[in-house]
Amino acid sequence: MTTPSQDSNTPVAPNSLAAGPDDRGFFGIYGGQFVSETLMPLILDLNDAYEEAKKDPAFHDELAYLHKHYVGRESPLYFAERLTEELGGAKIYFKRDELNHTGSHKINNCLGQILLAKRMGKTRIIAETGAGQHGVATATVCARFGFPCEVYMGATDVERQAPNVFRMKLLGGNVNPVTAGAGTLKDAMNEALRDWVTNVDNTYYIIGTAAGPHPYPAMVRDFQSIIGREVKSQMMEAEGRLPDMLVACLGGGSNAIGLFHPFLEDESVKIIGVEAAGKGLDTEEHCASLNAGKPGVLHGNRTYLLQDDDGQILEGHSISAGLDYPGIGPEHSYLRDSGRVEYVSAGDQEALEAFQLLCRTEGIIPALEPSHALAHVMKIAPSMDNDQIIVMNLCGRGDKDVFTVGGHLGVNLTE
């Protein structure tokens, strides 16, 4: 059995793209530990605990066991034959993390972090959530390990993601609606940080994406990199070679970095991240930080942010609540500037079309988040040769989104 430790301990050359972060938590100029003094000792403790856990085979064994028997890993690498025919170009494979327990890649990270919380002797878990997928995954692992769970969720998101709110409650989580600001993901993250700063002794904060103060970006990436590592070996088995292109959607960027990271040193593999263009990059209603933001400091890290000329953070917009965040994980900012990864965008309408196409051609209802990645695949696959291979991360399933999509297609499912 392959454990995460074996692959993640593969030496990487100094100064290579995959070597970050440095000792201070920086990927180039991005990342860092921009938090208040009250939290600083906590994240230093967390860093020490994570470094120890990484070296402990028992930690990796327990995680691997849970991946197999609780999550259902490895997730399949699936050749989408009908979609490939429909688009008429490159061969399209999906990494099917939407088949994971809880319906998305979020569980990969939550399991790793809950095991760490247990090791650290913490007794209370907090989390922020946007669409509710991370909140559900967190409430799930809290139920599995017997932790009380407080989830912070913007009041606006509580309204539009009612099924996930109910799921969290069923799982024993306590959902705290956040009314500050616009009541979306960034406000939920502020409120989770306020909880953490108040409950420093017993509380572990499970951040849901590869962002926040060091060590979170690196730690979440490591827990999600199982996606890319599995793809690598599955692709060798299926095709005997590496893919030509990887595509993933980005909100904070955890599913994307999980797919990309194991391939960063493989120069033949082109890597594309797809941000949410909402109603268009020329409007204010999008959340494409890397395409339309500039570097700044928020939520513990320096990264590309949507902000005005006075350094005030703007609200993101996307049809997909999971992409609706004005920042991005710092490693993506670094990969953008280095040019290793190309970051493009897809809008609400394109995502809706991709969503429907996948339902019809493959019998898979995707989440709206990876529908953005699929929208880009639809644009690019037809221009590629038949012997070229694209792997797209199908990071979440769309059950949660059928009401939203119904609304946009003029079908009201709530009455």
Added chain:
Amino acid sequence: METTRIDTRFAACKAQNRPALVTFITAGDPDLDTSLAILKAMPKAGADVIELGMPFSDPMAEGVPIQLATQRALAAGQTMQKTLDMVRTFRQDDDETPLILMGYYNPIYSWGVDAFVKEAKEAGVDGLIVVDLPPEHDDELCLPARDQGLNFIRLATPTTKGKRLDQVLKNTSGFVYYVSVTGVTGSGALDADAVADAVSTIKDHTDLPVAVGFGVKTPEQAKAIGKNADGVVVGSVLVNAILDSLDEEGKASDGTITAVTSIIEGLAEGAKAAKA
């Protein structure tokens, strides 16, 4: 570094055997003109040192009172330029009261650090408190500010223990701001004995004055905390007074300025009695 207004004022208060009263408002709350009028009225009411909040859209370390103050200021159109201009106007009449800008790093980073510290100094700012810059990131702003002659005031908290305290104190100047509770601003119950112990520990590690804040609301608390501390910081109670004074449309009323100054007067009395 050179002596600043902050050093001079803490020394003067010490000579008078009383803690300095440090008062916070958010710049531009509830509007620019009212905020400037409150700022100008604060020294006469008894404020020894003034902290002026630079509003930021995502004030992670603030409780509800200062979050709301921030939202009021931003809704009224406050910008960093207007905040610096407020300081400039204040300095036309008052060249002695120390003035500290307090906030978060992003609006400063967005402005450009070198240009910001230069303009802040030139406007008459004496020090900076930037919540999300721990000593690990001293090269970002702390050192450039110090080179420009601005004090960089660091927060020490109940979680700042052992060797870390020395690290926190290393490049701090002006005074040390001891955060009396783990929590956000305006929260928690003050434990005067625990605070006294913490202040005494910090004083074993530095000659700088130690001011205590987060949760001081009443003259009695100012008196109790001021017994051991060199300064007492109040903020949430003042911005709450602004909130309570607003009219039905959320605009400043005739009573807004005195709502703040009358509380400061009471707190100043409490602080004066602290070491008696």
